[in-house]
Amino acid sequence: xxxxxxxxxxxxxxxxxxxxxxxxxxxxxxxxxxxxxxxxxxxxxxxxxxxxxxxxxxxxxxxxxxxxxxxxxxxxxxxxxxxxxxxxxxxxxxxxxxxxxxxxxxxxxxxxxxxxxxxxxxxxxxxxxxxxxxxxxxxxxxxxxxxxxxxxxxxxxxxxxxxxxxxxxxxxxxxxxxxxxxxxxxxxxxxxxxxxxxxxxxxxxxxxxxxxxxxxxxxxxxxxxxxxxxxxxxxxxxxxxxxxxxxxxxxxxxxxxxxxxxxxxxxxxxxxxxxxxxxxxxxx
Amino acid sequence: xxxxxxxxxxxxxxxxxxxxxxxxxxxxxxxxxxxxxxxxxxxxxxxxxxxxxxxxxxxxxxxxxxxxxxxxxxxxxxxxxxxxxxxxxxxxxxxxxxxxxxxxxxxxxxxxxxxxxxxxxxxxxxxxxxxxxxxxxxxxxxxxxxxxxxxxxxxxxxxxxxxxxxxxxxxxxxxxxxxxxxxxxxxxxxxxxxxxxxxxxxxxxxxxxxxxxxxxxxxxxxxxxxxxxxxxxxxxxxxxxxxxxxxxxxxxxxxxxxxxxxxxxxxxxxxxxxxxxxxxxxxxxxxxxxxxxxxxxxxxxxxxxxxxxxxxxxxxxxxxxxxxxxxxxxxxxxxxxxxxxxxxxxxxxxxxxxxxx
Numbered sequence: 193x194x195x196x197x198x199x200x201x202x203x204x205x206x207x208x209x210x211x212x213x214x215x216x217x218x219x220x221x222x223x224x225x226x227x228x229x230x231x232x233x234x235x236x237x238x239x240x241x242x243x244x245x246x247x248x249x250x251x252x253x254x255x256x257x258x259x260x261x262x263x264x265x266x267x268x269x270x271x272x273x274x275x276x277x278x279x280x281x282x283x284x285x286x287x288x289x290x291x292x293x294x295x296x297x298x299x300x301x302x303x304x305x306x307x308x309x310x311x312x313x314x315x316x317x318x319x320x321x322x323x324x325x326x327x328x329x330x331x332x333x334x335x336x337x338x339x340x341x342x343x344x345x346x347x348x349x350x351x352x353x354x355x356x357x358x359x360x361x362x363x364x365x366x367x368x369x370x371x372x373x374x375x376x377x378x379x380x381x382x383x384x385x386x387x388x389x390x391x392x393x394x395x396x397x398x399x400x401x402x403x404x405x406x407x408x409x410x411x412x413x414x415x416x417x418x419x420x421x422x423x424x425x426x427x428x429x430x431x432x433x434x435x436x437x438x439x440x441x442x443x444x445x446x447x448x449x450x451x452x453x454x455x456x457x458x459x460x461x462x463x464x465x466x467x468x469x470x471x472x473x474x475x476x
Numbered sequence: 477x478x479x480x481x482x483x484x485x486x487x488x489x490x491x492x493x494x495x496x497x498x499x500x501x502x503x504x505x506x507x508x509x510x511x512x513x514x515x516x517x518x519x520x521x522x523x524x525x526x527x528x529x530x531x532x533x534x535x536x537x538x539x540x541x542x543x544x545x546x547x548x549x550x551x552x553x554x555x556x557x558x559x560x561x562x563x564x565x566x567x568x569x570x571x572x573x574x575x576x577x578x579x580x581x582x583x584x585x586x587x588x589x590x591x592x593x594x595x596x597x598x599x600x601x602x603x604x605x606x607x608x609x610x611x612x613x614x615x616x617x618x619x620x621x622x623x624x625x626x627x628x629x630x631x632x633x634x635x636x637x638x639x640x641x642x643x644x645x646x647x648x649x650x651x652x653x654x655x656x657x658x659x660x661x662x663x664x665x666x667x668x669x670x671x672x673x674x675x676x677x678x679x680x681x682x683x684x685x686x687x688x689x690x691x692x693x694x695x696x697x698x699x700x701x702x703x704x705x706x707x708x709x710x711x712x713x714x715x716x717x718x719x720x721x722x723x724x725x726x727x728x729x730x731x732x733x734x735x736x737x738x739x740x741x742x743x744x745x746x747x748x749x750x751x752x753x754x755x756x757x758x759x760x761x762x763x764x765x766x767x768x769x770x771x772x773x774x775x776x777x778x779x780x781x782x783x784x785x786x787x788x789x790x791x792x793x794x795x796x797x798x799x800x801x802x803x804x805x806x807x808x809x810x811x812x813x814x815x816x817x818x819x820x821x822x823x824x825x826x827x828x829x830x831x832x833x
Contacts, residue, residue, distance in 0.1 A: 362562075365557060366560075366561055366562075368555070368559065369555060369560075369561075369622075370572065371527070371546045371547055372525055372527070372546055372547075372549075372623070373547075373572055373622070373625075374547045374548065374573055374576045376576070379576060383572075387561075387563040388563065469606070470562065470563055470606045
C-alpha cells in the first residue's frame with residue numbers, strides 16, 4: 193500500500209518542523225501514553241493470576257455486569273431515539289425545531305453531577321414525577337431505571353450529532369428514487385436510508401458505549417452507590433481507591449479503558465475497509 | 477394518451493408555483509417542459525410522480541387516474557443529481573426496482589433484465605463498480621437504466637443533464653433521443669436549456685411563472701412564437717422600438733414592411749432574430765437601416781456582428797462566415813441592414829429601450 197500525504201498537507205521544513213514534531217510527540221507521551229501504560233503496569237504488577245483473581249470476586253462481577261447492562265440499555269435507547277429525533281429534525285418542519293436542535297448539546301454543557309441532581313429532583317421519592325411513579329411501584333432514582341436514564345442523558349448528543357449531518361447531506365433524493373421504483377417505507381429505511389447513515393450511527397453507538405462505560409458523576413448521584421445493587425464499575429473503582437485497594441482499582445480501570453479503546457479501534461478499521469471498497473466519501 | 481394533466485395548481489405559501497396548468501403528452505412521445513428556474517416545471521414532474529401533491533387538478537397516466545401512491549404509479553424518475561444508491565453496485569442499483577416487485581422475479585430473470593439494461597446504456601463492463609467510481613455521464617446512464625428496469629408506464633426526467641459538463645451533455649442528449657426512438661417510453665423531461673429541448677423533444681411546453689405560454693413542435697414554436705416571452709426564451713433576439721422600425725430608410729420605390737407596425741405612438745414589442753437580418757453594401761430597394769459595424773466576432777461557421785443604427789439602437793446580426801468574407805466587411809464600416817422577418821406583439825406594456833437579449 194502506498195502512503196500519500198492528504199491533499200493540502202505541506203511539509204514544514206527544517207528546525208521548526210523538528211521542534212514541532214518533538215513537542216507534539218512529547219505532549220502525547222506525557223498526557224496519554226505514559227499514564228495509560230502506568231495503569232496497565234500497575235494492574236499486572238502482581239502477575240496475571242492476581243489480575244484474574246480480582247475479576248473472580250463477586251463484587252467486581254456484579255459491578256461490571258451492572259455497568260454492561262446499563263450501558264447496553266442506554267446505547268439501545270439512544271440509537272432508537274437518536275434515529276427518531278434525527279429523522280424528525282431533518283425530514284419534518286415544525287415550530288421549535290431550531291430550539292430543540294440548539295438544546296441537543298445541553299447534556300454536554302452541564303456537569304454530569306448536575307445532570308444526576310436534576311434527575312433525582314424530578315424522579316426521586318420526593319420528586320414531582322418520582323412520587324407518582326413510586327405509588328405504582330416503579331422506583332426510578334437509586335435503581336436501574338434511573339441509572340439508564342442518567343446514562344441516556346449524558347450521552348444523548350452523541351448519536352444525534354453523528355447522524356444529523358449525514359442525514360442532511362445525503363438528502364431525500366435516494367429515498368425518493370426508491371419510492372418511484374416501488375419500494376415500501378420499511379424497505380426504503382432498511383435498504384436505502386440506514387446504509388447511508390450506518391457509519392454515523394455505528395460511531396454514535398460506540399461513543400455512547402464508551403462514554404457510559406466510564407460515566408461516574410451522574411450515576412453517583414442517581415444510583416447512590418449501593419453495594420451489590422447500584423454499584424457500577426466506575427463507582428467500584430471509586431470505592432477501591434478510597435479503601436486503598438489500588439490493585440483492584442487499576443485492574444477494573446484497565447478493563448473499562450481497554451473495552452472502550454478496542455470498540456473504537458474496531459469500528460474505525462471496519463469503516464476504513466468498507467470505505468476503500470465503496471469510496472463512500474466521494475459524492476455519488 | 478400517455479400523460480394527461482388537467483388544471484393543476486399548487487402554491488407554496490404565498491408563492492404560486494403552478495396556476496391551472498393543463499397539457500397532454502401523447503403515448504410514446506418525448507416532450508420537454510421548458511422554462512426558466514422557478515417556472516414550476518420541476519413541480520409538475522414531482523406531482524406527476526406523486527412526490528408532491530397538487531392543491532387542485534388531476535393527473536392521468538395512460539388513461540387511468542393517478543391517485544395511487546408513488547410506489548404503485550409505475551413512473552420512472554431520473555433526478556438531476558442521479559440519486560444513485562451509493563452503497564450498491566451498478567448491478568444492484570439497476571436491479572432495485574425489480575427486486576421490490578411482488579412476486580419477485582427469479583434470479584435468472586433478474587440477471588437477464590439487468591444485463592439487457594446494462595447493454596442498453598452501454599455499461600456492460602461496469603456492473604460490479606460502485607457509483608463513486610463512475611463519471612457523471614456514466615452515473616446518469618445508470619440512473620436511467622435503473623428507472624427503465626421495471627418497465628415504467630412513463631419516464632420523467634428532471635434536468636437530467638444539468639449537472640454534467642457541456643461535452644458530455646451533448647453526447648447524452650443525442651444518446652437519449654436514440655434510446656427513446658428504440659424504447660418508445662412516453663417521456664417528459666424538464667430543462668431550462670432551449671437547445672436541449674430543441675434537440676431532443678417531439679414537442680415543447682414552454683412554462684413561465686407557473687403558466688403555460690405555448691405548446692408545440694420545436695420548429696413551430698421558433699417560427700410562430702405566441703408571446704414575447706417565448707420569443708425571448710427560444711434563443712437570441714433583438715428587441716426594437718417602434719420608432720426605430722418606422723425610421724427605416726426606405727429608398728427607391730417604397731417596398732412594404734414585412735409586417736404591420738402600429739403608428740409612432742402605439743405600443744408594440746418588435747423582435748428580430750440575429751440570423752433574420754441581412755447586410756448589404758448597397759441599398760437594394762428593400763426597407764433597410766443604415767448602420768455602422770462596431771465589432772465582428774467570428775464563431776466558426778457563423779460570424780456575429782454588432783451594429784449601431786443611426787438612431788443609436790444596437791443590433792446583433794448573425795451571418796455565415798462565407799457571407800462576411802464575400803462582402804469583405806470590416807469593423808467601423810457603414811452598411812445597410814435589412815430584416816427578413818419581424819415578430820410584432822401588440823401589447824400595452826412598455827419595454828426597455830434598446831434592449832438586446
